[in-house]
Amino acid sequence: QSMLTQPPSASETPGQSVTISCSGSYSNIGSNAVNWYQQHVPGTAPKVLIYSDNQRPSGVPDRFSGSKSDTSASLAISGLQSEDEADYSCAAWDDSLSAWVFGGGTKLTVL
Amino acid sequence: EVQLLESGGALVQPGGSLRLSCAASGFRFSEHAMSWVRRGPGKGLEWVAGISGGGLNIYYADSVTGRFTISRDNSRDTVYLQMTGLRADDTAVYHCAKSRLSVVRAKSGSRLNWFDPWGQGTLVTVSS
Numbered sequence: 001q002s003m004l005t006q007p008p009s010a011s012e013t014p015g016q017s018v019t020i021s022c023s024g025s026y027s028n029i030g031s032n033a034v035n036w037y038q039q040h041v042p043g044t045a046p047k048v049l050i051y052s053d054n055q056r057p058s059g060v061p062d063r064f065s066g067s068k069s070d071t072s073a074s075l076a077i078s079g080l081q082s083e084d085e086a087d088y089s090c091a092a093w094d095d096s097l098s099a100w101v102f103g104g105g106t107k108l109t110v111l
Numbered sequence: 112e113v114q115l116l117e118s119g120g121a122l123v124q125p126g127g128s129l130r131l132s133c134a135a136s137g138f139r140f141s142e143h144a145m146s147w148v149r150r151g152p153g154k155g156l157e158w159v160a161g162i163s164g165g166g167l168n169i170y171y172a173d174s175v176t177g178r179f180t181i182s183r184d185n186s187r188d189t190v191y192l193q194m195t196g197l198r199a200d201d202t203a204v205y206h207c208a209k210s211r212l213s214v215v216r217a218k219s220g221s222r223l224n225w226f227d228p229w230g231q232g233t234l235v236t237v238s239s
Contacts, residue, residue: 006155032217035225042150043204043232051211051225089156093217093224098170100146100215104155 003028003101004090011109017078020106022090024071028101032093034073036066039105040086049088050075077108085110113137113228115207120233123197127237131192133207133230140188141165144210146226147181147192149203149235159205160192164213175201197237204232 005023012018022034036050048057050066053073063084065076073090090103119131133145146161160171160181169181180193190207208226212219 033223033225037156037226037229039150039156043234045206045229045231046148046156046226047229048225048227051227052223057227091156091158091226095217097173098216099172100148100158100161102148102156102158 003094003097004092004103006088006090006103006106008104009107009109011111012080013111014080014082016080017076018080018108019077020075020088020090020108022073022075022103024073024092024101026071027096028071028092028094029068029073030071031095034066034068034090034092036073036075037089037091038086039089042087046089080110082110084108113209115209115228115230117205117207117230117233120205120235122236122238124239125198125237127197128193128195129197129235131194131205131207131233131235133190133192135188135190135207135209138209140183141185142213144213144215144224145181145183145190146208146210146215147190147205148208148226148229149201149205150232151200151203154203157203161210161215162190163215168215170215194235197235199237202235202237204234206230206232 037046039046147159178196
């Protein structure tokens with residue numbers, strides 16, 4: 001059972017926008033920054049998509065954006081493209097557990 | 112270029128042991144914490160263990176505490192995961208990941224932490 005809660009799946013057509021939610025608690029999202037990771041295929045290397053709640057690493061298109069409020073965070077993707085089809089996971093440090101906790105991942109399908 | 116290459120995955124029987132290795136290159140290894148993160152079949156990513164740059168601070172997920180041991184050899188730029196008492200639910204692809212900071216936790220002062228990059232992973236299958 002994941003400490004952070006995400007919807008297991010999302011789908012949208014190319015060119016449209018989608019938002020993926022990530023819900024936690026005070027000890028994780030409420031106290032620490034949220035990072036988002038993208039993994040195209042299980043067994044390949046995940047990559048950081050958003051760090052520190054809303055920062056994009058160089059090379060990540062500005063179609064991707066992150067936000068956070070209280071104990072919840074969101075990843076928004078606009079202008080969906082076929083290559084955005086992937087699994088998206090949120091993560092945060094949990095002060096009570098002294099551990100990194102992840103969401104269960106959201107499998108995004110671009111129809 | 113920063114590279115992480117995991118090895119050591121295998122098919123092992125329940126109750127067995129295995130040691131995973133992650134060889135790093137392209138950065139000052141001792142200045143960064145390292146973690147192991149796994150994804151089981153049909154499951155989400157699960158952080159397993161982390162070790163600080165100097166090796167003094169170590170953290171584990173509750174699910175592996177007492178069974179897994181993380182260690183590092185800064186002279187070899189390698190991090191290890193010794194796994195004992197393996198169970199079927201330990202079956203997963205195990206990735207090593209480099210932390211931005213030398214600490215495992217979320218932040219050091221005002222500086223924030225995340226995993227970048229990750230290795231491609233090594234498959235551990237626990238089955239009789």
